[in-house]
Amino acid sequence: MCNILKVRWTINPRTAPQPWIACSGCGCLKPFKSSGKIRLNANGKKLDAWLVYRCTDCDKTWNRTLFERQTIRDLNPLVLEAMQGNDREWIRAREFDLDAVRRKAQRIDEFADADVQKEVLDEPESWTMLEIDLVATLPISARLDRLLASEFGISRSRLQALHEGAKLKIHPDRADAIRRRVKDGSRIVVDLSNETDRHFIWKAATSGTEAG
Ligand SMILES: [Zn+2]
Numbered sequence: 413m414c415n416i417l418k419v420r421w422t423i424n425p426r427t428a429p430q431p432w433i434a435c436s437g438c439g440c441l442k443p444f445k446s447s448g449k450i451r452l453n454a455n456g457k458k459l460d461a462w463l464v465y466r467c468t469d470c471d472k473t474w475n476r477t478l479f480e481r482q483t484i485r486d487l488n489p490l491v492l493e494a495m496q497g498n499d500r501e502w503i504r505a506r507e508f509d510l511d512a513v514r515r516k517a518q519r520i521d522e523f524a525d526a527d528v529q530k531e532v533l534d535e536p537e538s539w540t541m542l543e544i545d546l547v548a549t550l551p552i553s554a555r556l557d558r559l560l561a562s563e564f565g566i567s568r569s570r571l572q573a574l575h576e577g578a579k580l581k582i583h584p585d586r587a588d589a590i591r592r593r594v595k596d597g598s599r600i601v602v603d604l605s606n607e608t609d610r611h612f613i614w615k616a617a618t619s620g621t622e623a624g
Contacts, residue, residue, distance in 0.1 A: 417539040419618055422529040422547045423559070423594060428507035430468065431517030437472035443521050444474050446507045450495045451475060459484050461495055463506055476516055478506065508550040524554035528563060532618050540605035542617055545598075552594040556582070559594050564616045579603045 430443040444465035453460040459482050462475035484492070494502035506512070513520055533545075552559075557575075561568045574580040575590050582589045583599040604610040 414536045415539050416541045416543050417535055417614065417617075418533040418543045418545075420531045420533055420545045420547060421563075422531070423552055423554075424527045424529070425508065425523070425548075425550055425552055425554075426525040426527060427523035428504070429510055429513050429523070429553075430521040431465070431476075431513050432519040432521070433465070433467075433474045433517060435467045435470065435472050435474075437467055437470035441519070442470075443468045446503070447473070448500070448503055448507075449498055450478075450503065452495060454484070455481075457484050458482060459487065459492075463503065476513075505550065510551050522553040524552075524558065526552060526554055526559075528559075530618055535618075540603070540610070542600075542602040542604055542613070544600040544602075544617065546594060546596065546600065548594060548596040552596075554594050555591055556594050556598070557590045560600065564613050566613070574602065579606075 428446055430445050432441045433444045434440070435442040435444075445468050447464045447466050449464045451462045451464050460480050461478040461482070463478055465474045465476055466472065467474070478495075491502070493499070510520070510522075557568055557571055560580075561571045564571070571580065572590075575582075579602060581601045583601070586592070589595075589598070602613075604613060607613065
């Protein structure tokens with residue numbers, strides 16, 4: 413097909429989930445923010461590891477257990493190195509591990525802010541369809557319709573109308589996918605052949621980095 417403009421959006425969430433923890437400084441439940449630092453404690457051949465969080469109000473620390481009494485020689489050396497060096501990417505993956513955070517806290521604040529990096533994969537001269545591959549290496553809290561509307565610079569009702577008119581399709585097409593969280597590996601296909609502002613949407617789909 414030579415009428416499809418293909419782009420890839422790589423979505424990087426900005427703010428990690430914040431668990432609500434009983435803060436001994438404040439004397440009540442407060443949201444805690446990751447400090448981005450790992451605390452390790454070696455005891456003979458065993459190792460404990462925590463990710464250090466701080467109360468957003470009083471700065472009191474809370475140590476989120478990553479593992480306890482782990483035999484050091486069974487540990488992946490790369491993991492050990494990442495923890496010892498406070499590796500940013502490794503820690504980010506822990507911060508966004510929503511299932512693990514949920515095991516420690518009943519209430520979690522999530523944030524939909526993200527950076528969207530856009531890359532044109534194929535741009536035929538006279539295209540009428542737009543195909544977007546979504547890449548998200550970390551879990552994204554933003555809803556798909558909000559992300560698309562905000563990135564295209566159109567209203568959510570217009571987006572909804574495109575979707576209902578089968579002009580905008582989502583693959584894989586799960587029930588209500590448009591109202592769900594952005595999912596890694598999704599593909600969005602938009603038929604813009606009847607849209608007069610196609611080039612306006614093209615601009616938005618291929619450049620710019622902000623999402624709210
Ligand atoms: Zn506090």
